[in-house]
Amino acid sequence: MKEHAHGIRLAAMVLCVAIACAGGIYCGSKVEVLEYAECIGPANAAKIPSAANTQWTAFERGTESRLAILLTEPDSAWLALAHGLRSMGIPFTVTRDWQRALRHRCVLVYPMITGRLLDAEALKELAVFAREKGTLIGVGVLGGGLNELFGFKEAIESNKRFMVKFNTFDAPEEESVPVGSKANSVGTYGYSEPSAERLADFPDGTAALLSRKFPGGRAYAVGVDLGGLMGVGFNSRAEDFPGKLRNKYQPVIDVWLKWLKSVYRSSEPGRVLVGTVPDGRAVPIMITHDVDYEKSIPNSIEYAKAEAEAGIKATYFVQPKYIRDHNDVAYFGKEAVEAVKKLNEMGMEIASHSISHSKQFAQFPLGSGSENYPDYRPFVRNQYETDGGTLFGELRVSKFLLECLCTSPPVISFRPGELRKPDALAQALVASGYRYCSVSTANHSLTHLPFRINRDRASLIETDMYEFPVTIEDEELPEMDKRFDEANDVTGKIARNGGICVVLIHPNVLDHKLRFMKRFIDAWKGKAWFGTMKDYGSWWAARDRVEIDTKRTGGALSVELDVPVAMTDLTIIVPPGSRFAAAQPAAITVKQEGEKLVLRGQIEGRISLSLAGVAE
Ligand SMILES: [Zn+2]
Known part of the structure; x- marks a missing residue:
């Protein structure tokens, strides 16, 4: 590490610990800290409010055009399932009333069908529904005498099935997908001696997904606890799942959501979904x-120049490093501050990358919530030890300093050093004033979709934070520009499933990384939507609250949208062959490209659309 020469004054602070003298930089128990005279704070204190468990009734809404989740056991991973359906844009409601559920044409029973959870009349009517009226998806069909309806002999429980093999798939990566691991098992039921069509199998020869068609309806038996699987992914607990790789297309949750989407769409003509990409882009x-x-x-600055030249905006997760430690010099002096100010002036998003960038970040205590600059002084001694770090300190002080020194728009996106994930991160981020994070990789999250995250990386309480996982990164070998074709291919496959592509490039070097970036932007310019995490995040957060209900009369479809948070360029996916006819309010501009309908400009509130030409 080299000596530095910043305009910002170096203060000396005595660190009251015995430090093993390895690198020689902070020997003599002195720590060098940069002083920003004009920035003392933040003055306010952060506090995590108490919160009750999220109730399923919060998702009970809308008309019978939606997918109905018949919740047979509230003590289950239904919240993750609800978040997954929202990410994919499938309109749904949740109910515990089977009679109400069966008024819908597409019903998903979760987490189990058993005689213990459903009475004899309900079970009988579910069977009548599947045979005569609609589409019944049973997750965990354990009993209740419906084995013959779904087409198998026995449901064999196991938490040791770790893979599912689909018998039809769109991409090779969608054939065999993980479903659990030793440390994070997901409940499975393998269906034995199936008479129904096998759509997917477990390695032990039992069926994981069965389909049976009747003259008036359809029955699907799902052998994977879909909410349980989504919970493992959305809580970023899939680290030991088989087959996880960086820089690869690895859909896991997405394969199931895509299947649910296609079942919902084919359950009746006239199904409409919420799109995942602004302006109908790829x-x-x-x-x-x-x-x-x-x-x-x-x-x-060189990266930002290339981005500005290409006409796009990027997000810079900056570590405002004011303490010299094992990791690096205290480089966030006057020149660095000026450079980050310049990035901001160039339209780039300035986001936080923590203060200490410690490998122990995930073990940091929450802290008091009153941590501030200059008192907050985490010190990374080596790769195994960090003194004085707190979660609140990392979040609050980095945001405050970047806002005080460099950027007028508030800092609302966060990425931790080395993607370390403390359990309390979601609630601490919200309490510190952040809205979006990029904490995980797509393969650790088991999805290429963004998703809403819960408190404590657990299943009970949702927060207002959204996660945008990383897919393409720069640290794997070979060097980035040699991986261009692969990155292109991965992005194309993500696009087919409505996912997002977050690219992470450390600007520590220019050459091969900068070459890759320019070429990648060129390849997708005009097709993809490019922007900052803040811009996409605000679009996604508004889009996550959009409600859709439809009513079909012959070949005409009326679509009622509720857009509670103002947004732009909402994309909805309309039935194949349908044509946009009219909008209310009439001032809304609508662009149709095949099945994508884009509501251009700013929209908010209740919107009605009429479509013609829907199949009957
Ligand atoms: Zn980093």
């Missing part, structure tokens, strides 16, 4: 940079 691409090294500061 895929959202977010170029992001982690600025966590002295040399990355000047290099960032």
Whole structure:
């Protein structure tokens, strides 16, 4: 590590611990800290409010055009399932009333069908429904005498099935997908001696997904606890899942959501979904940079110039490093501050990458919520030890300093150093004033879709935080520009499933990484939506609250949208062959490209659309 020469004054602080003298930089128990005279704070204190468990009744809404989840056991992973359906844009309601559920044409029973959870009349009517009226999806069909309806002999429970093999798939990566691991098992039921069509199998020869068609309806038996699987992914607990790889297309949750989407769409003509990409584009691409090294500061300007030249905006996760430690010098001096100000002026998003960038971040205590600059002084001794770090300190002080020194728009996106994930991160982020995070990789999240995250990386309480997982990163070998074709291919496959592509490039070097970035932007320019995490995040958060109900009369479809948070360029997916006819309010501009209907400009509130030409 080299000596630094910043305009910002270096203060000396005595660190009251015995430090093993390894690198020689902070020997003599002195720590160097940069002083920003004009920035003392934040003055306010952060506090995590108490919160009750999220209730399923919060998702009970809308008309019978939606998928109905018949919740047979509230003590289950239904919230993750609800978040997954929202991410995929499938309109749904949740009910515990089977009679109400059976008024819908597409019903998903979760988490189990058993004689213990449903009475004899309900079970009988479910069977009548599947045979004569609609589409019945049973997750965990354990009993209740419906084995013959779904077409198997026995449901064999196991938490040791780790893979599912689909018998039809769109991409090779969608054939065999993980469903659990030793440390994070997901409940499965393998259906033995199936007489129904096998859509997917477990390695032990039992069926994982069965389909049976009747003259008036359809029955599907699902052998995977879909909410349980989604919970493992959305809580980023899939680290030991088989087959997880960086820089690859690895849909797990997405394969199931895509299947649910197709079942819902084919359950009746006239189904409408919420799109995942603004303006009907192919895929959202977010170029992001982690600025966590002295040399990355000047290099960032070169990346931003290339981005500005290409007409796109990127997100810079900046570590405002004011303490010299094992990781690096205290590089966030005057020149760095000026450089980050320049990035902001160029239209780039300035986001936080923590203060200490500690490998122990996930073990940091929550802290008091009153941590501030200059009192907050985490110290990374080596890769195994960090003194004085707190979760609130990392979140609050980095946001405050970046806002005070460099950027007028508030800092609302966060990415931790090395993607470390403390359990309390979601609630601490919300309490500290953040809205979006990129904490995980797509393969650890088991999805290429964004998703809403819960408190404590657990299943009970949702927060207002959204996660945008990383797919393409720069640290794997070979060097980035040699992986261009692969990255292109991965992005194309993500696009087919409505996922997002977050690219992470550390600006520590220019050459092969910058070459890759320019080429990648060129390849997707005009097709993809490019923007910052903040821009896509605000679009996604508004889109996540959009409600859709439809009513079909012959070949005409009326679509009622509720858009509670103002947004732009909402995309909805309409039935194949249908044509946009009219909108109310009439001032709304609508663009149709095949099945994509884009409501252009700013929209808010209740909107009615009429479509013609829907299949009958
Ligand atoms: Zn980093």
